Every structure is written in C-alpha cells, then in structure tokens.
Amino acid sequence: MDRLTNTIRPYAWGSTTAIAELVGVEPTGEPQAEMWMGAHPGAPSRTERGPLDEVIDEDPARELGRAAVARFGPRLPFLLKLLAAGAPLSLQVHPDLEQAREGYEDEERRGVPVDAPHRNYKDANHKPELICALTEFDGLCGFRDPVEAADLLAGLGVDSVKPYVDLLHAKPGDGALREVLTAVLTADREEMAATVTEVTEAAERLGGAYAPYAGIAHHYPGDPGVIAAMLLNHVRLQPGEALFLGAGVPHAYLDGLGVEIMANSDNVLRCGLTPKHVDVPELLRIVRFEPTDPGVLRPEASPDGEEVYETPIDEFRLSRFVLPEGAAAPRDLTAATPQILLCVAGSVRVGDAGELTPGQSVFVPADEKAEVSGVGSLFRATVVA
Known part of the structure; x- marks a missing residue:
C-alpha cells in the first residue's frame, strides 16, 4: 500500500483555516479549498512509486482488481477530497453519463480546446457526488416547491x-x-x-x-445567482450527515469542512455565483426542473462497525469507521477493490503504511492486506464492483 502526498487546491472560495486546523499546522493565510486524493490527471496523488495515475497505468488489474477494471475500465473511478468552503462555491449542475458523452464528443468535434474557459465538458464522464460534513456545513441542494x-x-x-x-x-x-x-x-x-x-x-x-x-x-x-439560489433548498448538515447530488440537481456549498467523493470527472455547468462562463442554453438542457427533498443521509452501521453512506452509484462507495479505545483486535479492511483510507481524527495505524493522523491518507491496492487499529475516525473510499 502507498501513503499519499496530496495536492491542496487554493481556489478563492477556500477556507484559510479549516484544513490547516484539521491537519494541525499553522494556517498560511491563503485559501485552501480542496485536498485531492486519487488519480485524477489534474492533480494525482503522489506515492513513493510515482504519481498514482502512473502507478495504476502500469498494471491496472493488480492495482484496481480485475472486477473493477472490467466494470469501470483501467482508471480509478472515483476522486476523494477534503473540501473546505470559506465562501460560497458556484451554483452548478452536473450532466448524466449520456449527456456528458454527447457534450464531450460535440466539443471535441468542434475543436474547442479542453482548457478553453468557455468549454463545458472536460471529459466524457458523469459526476455524481457525495459530501459528508466534518463540521456544521451549509449548502443549497435541489429546487424548493x-x-x-x-x-x-x-x-x-x-x-x-x-x-x-x-x-x-x-x-x-x-x-x-x-x-x-x-x-x-x-x-x-x-x-x-x-x-x-x-x-x-x-x-x-x-x-x-x-x-x-x-x-x-x-x-x-449583483450576481443573478443570488436570486437563483433562493429557488433552492437551504440545508445545514451536522457532522456525520451527508448529501448525495445526482445528475441535473442544482447545488452549491456555502460554508464548512467535509469529505467529498465523486465519480472521476470535472464536468460542471454553472448557473451563477461565479465570474466563470455560464452557458445558459446548455445549462437549461441539463437541469432537472423538479422540486426535491434534499434527502440528508445518515450512515447505516453494519455489524463490523462500518458506517456506510448508501447511494445509487457504483463508481464510489464511502463509509466511516470510528475506532474506540480498548478495541480487542485490528479490523481487517482487505477488499477485492481499490481503496483510499483517510484519517480525520485521532491516530490510526493502517498495516505497513504506519500511523495516519488527521488529513493523512493511504492507497490500498485490490486484495492487499489492510488491517486497521488505533483510536480515531477513518473514512474508506472504494467502489462497488
């Protein structure tokens, strides 16, 4: 298994303190918005064997497991993040898989550069996502009645x-x-x-x-997104609660620290609260105009203590372990699928990777022995294959 060194994205909306406080270091004074854990080519995690995307490319079946490769292809299908909002993110929606493929192929055919500011589709994948609050967390999710x-x-x-x-x-x-x-x-x-x-x-x-x-x-x-935001449900999550955001559901995160997991995509169509490009016709094609209950998720505990956030998505599966003092034996998290384990509290030992403290993470290849012990909280990201 591989300890991960992860990139922190300094987006302007990021908190100047939340990630630093979790990790236990002095804030730099600059915004720290997202810590990416995974193999997204935009900011792959680094390991002693090299960038994680390159490690996986060398032997996808070994790193991801044959079932995951057969189901999702030779790429890690999810991206895990620490997300720290100190200001509202853009009001946005994500396409479903068919819309993403059509949009990507259309922009490729028209020769729109992938880094062009007016490009909508960076890849051909959908981007369902789940945010789990580590602190009180405010957001907007889905249309009101x-x-x-x-x-x-x-x-x-x-x-x-x-x-x-x-x-x-x-x-x-x-x-x-x-x-x-x-x-x-x-x-x-x-x-x-x-x-x-x-x-x-x-x-x-x-x-x-x-x-x-x-x-x-x-x-x-003066942004029209301010009025658009009033059409949406305002949600305040307590620590441990989560939101699942499917295709076409307008949403925005406003404030707080959370663990976010999503399909490995960067496709975003913006509705407002941003100086970036807003493609109104394409946005209106993607948005699902239906009133919805935000559907706050609470984890379902299994007999072995794993608390699972159930979603209808197979590209990712997020769960949490709270490890108490006096546990009799290490927990065996060995799985036939790839895993990223993230410590968010206490001190947790993960096999031969050693101790993880808050903000530290490890990539566990498929079928590799992963015994966990210690006192703290650990998130587990994997797939359903």
Whole structure:
C-alpha cells in the first residue's frame, strides 16, 4: 500500500483555516479549498512509486482488481477530497453519463480546446457526488416547491421580483421553475444587478431565513445567482450527515469542512455565483426542473462497525469507521477493490503504511492486506464492483 502526498487546491472560495486546523499546522493565510486524493490527471496523488495515475497505468488489474477494471475500465473511478468552503462555491449542475458523452464528443468535434474557459465538458464522464460534513456545513441542494420559493421571494417586499412570484404561482411546478430560472439568467445584466442589490438589502434587513442569501450576495454582489439560489433548498448538515447530488440537481456549498467523493470527472455547468462562463442554453438542457427533498443521509452501521453512506452509484462507495479505545483486535479492511483510507481524527495505524493522523491518507491496492487499529475516525473510499 502507498501513503499519499496530496495536492491542496487554493481556489478563492477556500477556507484559510479549516484544513490547516484539521491537519494541525499553522494556517498560511491563503485559501485552501480542496485536498485531492486519487488519480485524477489534474492533480494525482503522489506515492513513493510515482504519481498514482502512473502507478495504476502500469498494471491496472493488480492495482484496481480485475472486477473493477472490467466494470469501470483501467482508471480509478472515483476522486476523494477534503473540501473546505470559506465562501460560497458556484451554483452548478452536473450532466448524466449520456449527456456528458454527447457534450464531450460535440466539443471535441468542434475543436474547442479542453482548457478553453468557455468549454463545458472536460471529459466524457458523469459526476455524481457525495459530501459528508466534518463540521456544521451549509449548502443549497435541489429546487424548493415553487409555492415555497414564491413565498420566500414575496417576503422580501421587492417589487422587481414580483413577476417571478407571479410565475411561480401561475404555472405547474416544473414549468414555473424553468421559466423563472431562464428569466433570471437571461435578464439584462444592469437591471438584474439592480434587482439583486435590492434583494440583498432586504435580506440583510430581514435576517432569519434570508440570512444565507445575504451572505451569498456579500461574496457575489449583483450576481443573478443570488436570486437563483433562493429557488433552492437551504440545508445545514451536522457532522456525520451527508448529501448525495445526482445528475441535473442544482447545488452549491456555502460554508464548512467535509469529505467529498465523486465519480472521476470535472464536468460542471454553472448557473451563477461565479465570474466563470455560464452557458445558459446548455445549462437549461441539463437541469432537472423538479422540486426535491434534499434527502440528508445518515450512515447505516453494519455489524463490523462500518458506517456506510448508501447511494445509487457504483463508481464510489464511502463509509466511516470510528475506532474506540480498548478495541480487542485490528479490523481487517482487505477488499477485492481499490481503496483510499483517510484519517480525520485521532491516530490510526493502517498495516505497513504506519500511523495516519488527521488529513493523512493511504492507497490500498485490490486484495492487499489492510488491517486497521488505533483510536480515531477513518473514512474508506472504494467502489462497488
């Protein structure tokens, strides 16, 4: 097995303290948004044998197991992250597998450079994801019921959003949500900026349920995504709770530290809260305009103490072990699939890789012996093959 050295991404929305505090080092003063653990070519983890993507490329069957290679191909199918939001991320959606393949092939055929700022599809894969909170964690996930969204907007007392309120009341759910989001994203930029300013002032004055949107607007003044965000469910996760985000579900993370796992993709279509490219027609093709319950997940404990976050996705499987003092014997986590084990609390020994402290991780090839002992909390990322 391989201890991992991982890249920290310094995106502007990242917290300046959360990852440093978890790891137990002094903050640098710079934002630290994501620590990537895996074999994504954008920032593969490093091992003593070389970059993890190259290690896997040399012998996929040995590293991943024959069943995983047969099911997902010769690449690690998931990417594990520590995610630390100090400011809201962009409001976004991800395509399903068919949409991703079609979009990628279309942009390849049209010769759009893969690093072009207006490119939508970096690869041909979908990007379902799961976020598990390590601290209290705020986010937006899925559309509200249109009547609830209308009531929230009406409560602002802002005349310029009244047409959206009327639309949400006048049409059936899916049609109303589509029409309002389209209107918000295609409105005259100057007029929309003025509306957002009025909305922000009202949200700051009212507080309560409006406070999250005032906070969003503080980071993205004048952005139409502020109003789009009010169409979505606001969710506050407690440590150990999680959200699963499937294709087409609009979402944004607002604040907090969590463990995130996703299919190994970088396909994002943005709705707002960003200076980056927003492709409105393509976005509207991908978004699922249906009210949804955010569906907060809590882990299901198995007899051996593994706490599993159940999802409908096979490319990844996330679980947690809380190792108490006085455990009688090491736990055997040997599996026929590849694993990344991440310590988030205490001190955990993982086979011949030695002690892991918070923020440290190890890659365990398929069928390699993996006995775990110590006192602490450990996340296990693998696949269903």
